[in-house]
Amino acid sequence: MFIGAQLSLYPMTSDFVPVILSGLDALAPYRDRLRIETDDISTLMVGAPEPLFDAMRDFFARAAGDPAHVTLHATVSRGCPGEPDDPSCRCNVLAVAQGRPLAERQRQAQEAVRQAPVMGVGIDVQFSLYVLGQDRHMDEIYGCIDFLKASGTFLRSKNFCTRLRGDAGAVFEAVRQAFLRFGPAEGHVTLDLTASANSPSPR
Template sequence: MFSGAQISLYPMSDDFVDIILGALNALEPWRDRLRLDTDHLSTLMVGPPEVMFPAMRDLFCAAARTDVHTTMHATVSRGCPGEPDDPICQPVTGQKRDMRMADRIAASRAAVAHAVRTEQDIAAQLSLYPLGVGHHMDEIYGCIEFLKGSGVFDRSKNFCTALRGDAGPVFETLGQAFTSFGSETGHIAMDVTVSANSPSVA
């Protein structure tokens, strides 16, 4: 099943070119497990979600550690009927879709509890779109329940859920939301915005 993301990084600095190019170096350890293609708009990242989200974490943290206000936007998708299967996208771990919702939520929260710590504080917001699922709201409500007990839940907002905390648990939460909810074989999309070092945060 095809899975990937289009990612755009925005450092709020006159030195944005060096910050972006330097941050892209953080993807080097992941290149053997991902297909990466950068153009003037975004970086396409194709591979298993369990690898994509840690790679996104490292990319964003590399830019955020400059102490510049930095945001990143990602459109993440899997199972798109318009994309061919790609062997690089095979999941690293088994899916949880055959588990009851309560068990999926518990397993996802356990994964977040064991996430690596980066010592980089970030904020994020996400919207999950399980497409082509007859009872898609059940999956969305289950995901929201998971998010509220993830340990990085900030607040509910119109059309999205806000997260806040260390980048490790936050990106693990994003990954679990993407991989644990919605149809195992259906098309799922997720919209993500991440921010660090914002001057508007007291």
């Protein structure tokens, strides 16, 4: 299986370079477990979902430590049939989750969010889960939404996406669980995610 993410960070400040570089510095502890490639548009990260989502969280939380409004856009994919298998993407949770009843997967996902580390950075996220190439795919999506509503991070539903709010630790864990526990273990599943911190809009 191939698991990866493309991330682009957008600091809303004229002095944006230090904010981006600070976020990239937060990826240093993950470079031995993920393939990380950065160019002038985005950063690609390939590897297992455990370090992948931790790295995404730390990348954004570090950038959000700057007082400027900052947003992140990410596309995350697993099981894309157009990509070669990569042994670094091995994921035990996917294998364990395969065939488990939906209610059990929801309980396991909620427990993972409860155990998420507290980062001390409040963020907002909206994202969409896409379960591709499967009949009755909406059953998995509705099951994921029910989990999110019970996760403690749910803010509201929107057209085509779900809005989350809370500490970066819990929010990124909720997104990781959505990615891992819903949709077939060997199927193609993607996320489209936008995160925001320090927005002036609520003020």
